[in-house]
Amino acid sequence: xxxxxxxxxxxxxxxxxxxxxxxxxxxxxxxxxxxxxxxxxxxxxxxxxxxxxxxxxxxxxxxxxxxxxxxxxxxxxxxxxxxxxxxxxxxxxxxxxxxxxxxxxxxxxxxxxxxxxxxxxxxxxxxxxxxxxxxxxxxxxxxxxxxxxxxxxxxxxxxxxxxxxxxxxxxxxxxxxxxxxxxxxxxxxxxxxxxxxxxxxxxxxxxxxxxxxxxxxxxxxxxxxxxxxxxxxxxxxxxxxxxxxxxxxxxxxxxxxxxxxxxxxxxxxxxxxxxxxxxxxxxxxxxxxxxxxxxxxxxxxxxxxxxxxxxxxxxxxxxxxxxxxxxxxxxxxxxxxxxxxxxxxxxxxxxxxxxxxxxxxxxxxxxxxxxxxxxxxxxxxxxxxxxxxxxxxxxxxxxxxxxxxxxxxxxxxxxxxx
Numbered sequence: 001x002x003x004x005x006x007x008x009x010x011x012x013x014x015x016x017x018x019x020x021x022x023x024x025x026x027x028x029x030x031x032x033x034x035x036x037x038x039x040x041x042x043x044x045x046x047x048x049x050x051x052x053x054x055x056x057x058x059x060x061x062x063x064x065x066x067x068x069x070x071x072x073x074x075x076x077x078x079x080x081x082x083x084x085x086x087x088x089x090x091x092x093x094x095x096x097x098x099x100x101x102x103x104x105x106x107x108x109x110x111x112x113x114x115x116x117x118x119x120x121x122x123x124x125x126x127x128x129x130x131x132x133x134x135x136x137x138x139x140x141x142x143x144x145x146x147x148x149x150x151x152x153x154x155x156x157x158x159x160x161x162x163x164x165x166x167x168x169x170x171x172x173x174x175x176x177x178x179x180x181x182x183x184x185x186x187x188x189x190x191x192x193x194x195x196x197x198x199x200x201x202x203x204x205x206x207x208x209x210x211x212x213x214x215x216x217x218x219x220x221x222x223x224x225x226x227x228x229x230x231x232x233x234x235x236x237x238x239x240x241x242x243x244x245x246x247x248x249x250x251x252x253x254x255x256x257x258x259x260x261x262x263x264x265x266x267x268x269x270x271x272x273x274x275x276x277x278x279x280x281x282x283x284x285x286x287x288x289x290x291x292x293x294x295x296x297x298x299x300x301x302x303x304x305x306x307x308x309x310x311x312x313x314x315x316x317x318x319x320x321x322x323x324x325x326x327x328x329x330x331x332x333x334x335x336x337x338x339x340x341x342x343x344x345x346x347x348x349x350x351x352x353x354x355x356x357x358x359x360x361x362x363x364x365x366x367x368x369x370x371x372x373x374x375x376x377x378x379x380x381x382x383x384x385x386x387x388x389x390x391x392x393x394x395x396x397x398x399x400x401x402x403x404x405x406x407x408x409x410x411x412x413x414x415x416x417x418x
Contacts, residue, residue, distance in 0.1 A: 068345040088390040092123030094403025102156030103410040116177035126180035138185035139197040144245040184252025214256030236289030250298035259304035259315030275316035283325040300328035308360035323364035336388040337374030358399040
C-alpha cells in the first residue's frame with residue numbers, strides 16, 4: 001500500500017528574509033532570528049514523516065538496493081586508466097580527480113621518491129582532497145602537529161598511517177608539479193557522538209529533514225573556545241587554519257552542504273524553498289571568507305542530489321542567486337553508477353533523468369558546472385564502466401562547461417603513480 005501523499009500547509013513567517021536584505025550579507029542578529037524558525041520546520045516534518053509511514057518506504061528501498069550491491073560486487077573491475085578518459089571524449093585538462101590520501105603511496109612520499117609529473121602530463125591541473133562522510137579532520141582541526149595522524153585515507157590503503165607532516169609534504173609535491181589542491185569535507189552527522197565539534201553543537205546541527213544524516217549548516221555553533229558564530233563563519237575559520245598550515249588552494253563543500261535533502265526519501269513532501277536566501281547567504285559568507293585567504297582560492301560544492309533548477313528550489317537553493325558565490329558547481333550525475341542501476345538503485349535515478357535535470361540549470365551555473373563521472377571505489381565496492389562513462393559524457397558535456405570530476409579517483413591516480 002502506497003503511503004498517503006500528504007502536502008502539508010506549512011508557513012514559516014519567521015524564516016522569510018526581508019527583500020531588502022536579500023542582496024547583502026545578513027547580520028548575525030538577523031541570521032539568529034531566521035535560523036530559529038528552522039527548528040519548528042524540523043519538528044513539523046518529523047510528524048509528516050511519521051504519518052506517511054516512512055519506515056515502509058525505507059524497507060522498500062533496502063529491498064531494491066541490496067541486489068544492486070551484490071551484483072556490483074561480483075562484477076569484474078575494468079581498471080580504468082587516464083586513457084579511458086580520452087576514449088570517452090573527456091578533455092583531461094578539464095578533468096579533476098576527487099581523492100583522499102589513499103590515492104598516494106605514503107612510503108614514496110616519506111622516501112622522497114614521489115613524482116607527480118605524470119599526473120600533470122595527463123592534463124590534471126587541480127585535485128580535490130576530500131574527507132568523505134565523517135568530517136573529523138576539517139571540523140576539529142586545531143593547528144599543525146607534524147606527528148599527529150590524519151584520518152583521510154578511508155577510500156583505500158586504510159592500513160597506512162598518514163601524519164600531518166606527510167600530508168603537508170604531499171601538497172608541496174603536488175604544487176611542485178603545478179597541481180593545485182582543494183580541501184573538502186562532507187556535512188554528515190552519522191558519527192555525531194564521536195565527532196567533538198558536532199557533538200558539542202548537536203542541538204543546533206541536528207538534521208532538519210527526517211531520515212537525513214546531513215547536519216543543519218544554517219545554524220549557530222560554538223568553537224573550542226566557546227565563541228559563538230554562524231556555522232558558515234566557523235567553516236571559514238577552519239579553512240584559514242588549514243590554508244595557513246597546508247597551503248591549500250580552495251575549499252570543497254561536500255554532500256549535505258547545499259540545501260536540505262533526504263537521501264532515502266527524495267520524493268518526500270519537503271518544501272524548503274523559503275530558506276533560499278539563507279542558503280545564498282551561507283555561500284556568500286563562505287566564498288567571501290575563502291577569497292580573503294587567497295584571491296585565487298576557489299569554492300567548490302556538490303549540488304543537491306543531481307536536481308535541476310526547479311527540483312533544487314524545494315531543497316532551498318536558488319541557483320541564479322547562488323551563482324556569483326561559487327566557482328565550481330558539481331552536478332552529481334550518479335544515474336549510471338553510484339545511485340543508479342549499477343549500484344544503489346535509488347528509484348528514479350538514471351542517465352535520462354540526469355540529462356533532463358542538468359539541461360534545466362541556468363546559464364550562470366552551467367558556466368561553472370562539472371558533472372561527476374564514476375570511476376569506481378574498491379572500498380565501497382562499485383566499479384566504473386567505460387560504456388557508462390562514454391554515454392554520460394555524450395549526454396552531459398553540453399551542460400557542464402567546466403568539465404568533469406572523477407568520483408572516486410583513488411585507483412586511477414594511484415595506478416598512474418604506482
